[in-house]
Amino acid sequence: MELVVAVIAFAGAILAAVTTGVLVGRIRExxxxxxxxxxxxxxxxxxxxGAVAVGTLLGFGPLTFRVFQIGGALLAPLWLAGGLIQLLxxxxxxxxxxxxxxxxxxxxxxxxxxxxxxxxxxxxxLPIATxxxxxxxxxxxxxxxxxxxxxxxxxxxxxxxxxxxxxDYDADNMNATVVLAPIGMAAIGSQLFLVQGIFVAALLAAxxxxxxxxxxxxxxxxxxxxxxxxxxxxxxxxMPVQPQQPVxxxxxxxxxxxxxxxxxxxxxxxxxxxxxxGGPIGGPMGGPPMPTTGPQPAVPPAPRSxxxxxxxxxxxxxxxxxxFDYASRMQPPPPQQQPPKPPLPPDFGGPATGTLxxxxxxxxxxxxxxxxxxxxxxxxxxxxxxxxVLYPGQVQAAQSMAAAQVPATATGSVRPSPTIYGMxxxxxxxxxxxxxxxxxxxxxxxxxxxxxxxxxxxxxxGVKSAPLQRLVYELYRDQTAFHDHQRQAHMERFATERQPLxxxxxVIELTVNAAKVxxxxxxxxx
Numbered sequence: 001m002e003l004v005v006a007v008i009a010f011a012g013a014i015l016a017a018v019t020t021g022v023l024v025g026r027i028r029e030x031x032x033x034x035x036x037x038x039x040x041x042x043x044x045x046x047x048x049x050g051a052v053a054v055g056t057l058l059g060f061g062p063l064t065f066r067v068f069q070i071g072g073a074l075l076a077p078l079w080l081a082g083g084l085i086q087l088l089x090x091x092x093x094x095x096x097x098x099x100x101x102x103x104x105x106x107x108x109x110x111x112x113x114x115x116x117x118x119x120x121x122x123x124x125x126l127p128i129a130t131x132x133x134x135x136x137x138x139x140x141x142x143x144x145x146x147x148x149x150x151x152x153x154x155x156x157x158x159x160x161x162x163x164x165x166x167x168d169y170d171a172d173n174m175n176a177t178v179v180l181a182p183i184g185m186a187a188i189g190s191q192l193f194l195v196q197g198i199f200v201a202a203l204l205a206a207x208x209x210x211x212x213x214x215x216x217x218x219x220x221x222x223x224x225x226x227x228x229x230x231x232x233x234x235x236x237x238x239m240p241v242q243p244q245q246p247v248x249x250x251x252x253x254x255x256x257x258x259x260x261x262x263x264x265x266x267x268x269x270x271x272x273x274x275x276x277x278g279g280p281i282g283g284p285m286g287g288p289p290m291p292t293t294g295p296q297p298a299v300p301p302a303p304r305s306x307x308x309x310x311x312x313x314x315x316x317x318x319x320x321x322x323x324f325d326y327a328s329r330m331q332p333p334p335p336q337q338q339p340p341k342p343p344l345p346p347d348f349g350g351p352a353t354g355t356l357x358x359x360x361x362x363x364x365x366x367x368x369x370x371x372x373x374x375x376x377x378x379x380x381x382x383x384x385x386x387x388x389v390l391y392p393g394q395v396q397a398a399q400s401m402a403a404a405q406v407p408a409t410a411t412g413s414v415r416p417s418p419t420i421y422g423m424x425x426x427x428x429x430x431x432x433x434x435x436x437x438x439x440x441x442x443x444x445x446x447x448x449x450x451x452x453x454x455x456x457x458x459x460x461x462g463v464k465s466a467p468l469q470r471l472v473y474e475l476y477r478d479q480t481a482f483h484d485h486q487r488q489a490h491m492e493r494f495a496t497e498r499q500p501l502x503x504x505x506x507v508i509e510l511t512v513n514a515a516k517v518x519x520x521x522x523x524x525x526x
Contacts, residue, residue, distance in 0.1 A: 002056040002124045005197045009053035012205025016046035019208040022215060030221070033086035033095055037102070038215070040079040042208045048072025052126060052201055060122040066113060069129060069141070072204050073191050074109045078102055078144055080184045080207060081151035087173055087219075088158055105144055113137050126197030145188045152188075156181040165499070167506045175218035183210045415514060419478040420456065422510030427470040433501035434462075437470060440497055447490035454481035457517060468503075475512065 023039040026032075048071035055064040085098035119132045130138055159177035162170040187203040429437055441460040448458045457475035476482040485491060 001196075001198065005126065005201050006053045006056040008198065008205060009049040009056065009201040012201060012208065013046050013049040013053060015205060015212070016042045016049065016208040019212045019215075020046065022212060026215060033099070034083040035215070037079045037083035037086055038211050041076050041083065042211060044071040044075035044079065045204055045207050046071075048076060049201060049204055052197070052204075055122075056124055056126065056197070059124050060127055062118045062122075065118060065122065065127055065132060068126075069133075069137075070110055070113050072200075073129065073141055074113065074144060075106055076204065076207060077148045077184055077188050077191075078105060078109075080180060080211075081148045081155070084155040084177060084180065085151065087176065088155055088162075105147075109137075109140055109144060112140055126200060128194060129191070142192070145192055148188055149185060152181040152184045167504050171504065172218040176214035179210045179214055180207075183207055416512045417477075420512045420515075421476045421479045421482050422512050423474045423482070424508040424510055425472040425474070426506040426508070427472070427498070427502050428504040428506075429468045429470060429501055430503050431468070434467065434470075437498060437501045438462075440494060440501075441470070441472070444490055444494040447488070448485070451488065451490070452481075452485055454478075455485055475515075475517075 020039055020042040023035055023042060027035050027039065048068045051064040051067040051071070055061070055068070079102060082098050082102040086095055089095045089098065113133075116134055116137045129141060133141070156177055159170075159174040163174035183203070183206050187207055190200045190203045427437070438460075445458055445460060448455050452458075454477040455474070456477060457473065459473045461471055461473075463469040463471065474482075474485075476485060
């Protein structure tokens with residue numbers, strides 16, 4: 001039996017050493033508190049199981065017994081629970097309290113167990129702690145074990161509750177906690193109750209195994225983008241656009257942000273402002289592209305997809321051979337494939353919100369300030385604009401004549417106001433809740449349209465490739481308008497009634513770089 005215990009303890013010590021190396025590699029890229037705490041756990045398990053392997057083969061002594069008790073019985077369960085505190089705590093004070101509690105108990109316990117006398121009479125069997133310790137170290141170990149059990153149980157309950165109403169990060173934390181908390185409770189139970197040494201060694205060896213699984217599976221960093229292969233020789237086609245990693249992934253206490261800054265750097269020759277090598281060169285003042293001499297490479301059309309499909313594919317971690325260019329999904333088609341559009345007038349129209357918006361080609365407005373407006377012409381006919389409302393022809397004729405006097409070559413700026421606040425919310429619905437959520441969203445959008453003039457854009461749409469996902473795209477004049485929007489009665493109703501319909505929610509804050517917003521065509525309601 002002692003030989004089997006020695007083999008299990010030796011294998012567990014090797015597993016703990018390997019897991020420690022994995023954690024140290026993650027700590028170099030992502031300095032998180034739970035990684036440091038679990039690194040202390042795996043080092044303690046490695047020392048404790050190493051002492052068990054040596055003691056069962058050569059015989060235990062005071063030194064091997066102290067190392068096993070300090071590493072495997074005291075520090076390993078304590079810092080396993082401390083790592084869950086660092087993982088699940090949302091406030092800095094809670095995380096700091098976890099560090100102070102773990103550090104204080106570790107210091108006091110190591111000093112007492114290292115200096116307190118030990119009873120003699122060892123052999124090759126794993127010794128029982130209550131038979132070798134005096135009262136201070138025995139009750140100290142029991143008190144720490146009870147505290148560890150309480151922390152592990154509370155962490156398990158908190159992780160399960162947050163997963164019910166949280167996002168994917170809460171689900172990952174729950175998956176890690178469900179694995180580690182029961183293992184820690186079982187290992188502590190083997191220390192409190194009189195069980196055979198083979199079970200003590202096996203449960204201690206399961207701790208680094210659970211940590212290795214949690215770090216490499218549910219708590220692994222996102223790796224949606226593969227590194228592109230280096231190109232041999234000069235480029236012969238269009239330069240690929242390197243996608244930028246969004247900043248909204250920096251959440252959940254610093255998890256999953258390792259290497260974000262390195263992947264977000266794009267090539268200076270790529271991007272929407274540079275023309276592909278060998279392609280047409282744009283003319284002056286935004287005119288038509290100038291033809292080039294020589295053969296031009298065929299430009300493949302961009303895949304047909306919208307913002308919803310892009311977010312769904314990005315969240316799902318879609319990977320294709322050679323790296324998939326998510327940024328090209330939002331690029332417009334090549335110039336030769338775009339249908340001709342009427343020229344845009346240079347005036348600035350839009351709602352009376354105080355923000356200048358680029359004029360719409362299909363809805364011309366009044367000329368710029370200071371320009372004369374021609375007198376309206378009398379007309380008895382009625383024209384039908386695309387809003388579904390009848391206006392007299394006299395007003396429409398005045399707008400049409402005012403827009404006709406504007407030169408057709410001038411264009412307005414697409415750079416929006418820097419105070420605009422944007423947000424994209426991704427809802428993952430419960431099975432069968434799509435129709436009810438769509439009805440609730442439709443009523444909410446109607447109330448936003450009627451009562452919120454400072455809400456510039458509020459759109460809810462589905463995702464073709466993900467039927468259970470809904471995206472809500474929002475633009476506000478500023479953050480004050482956003483806070484006013486949240487306090488509206490219809491938004492409180494939307495937030496309350498969607499709870500039983502939504503499985504997970506992910507909020508993405510946006511910065512608007514360029515925009516063109518036009519009224520969407522709507523259905524006529526009787």
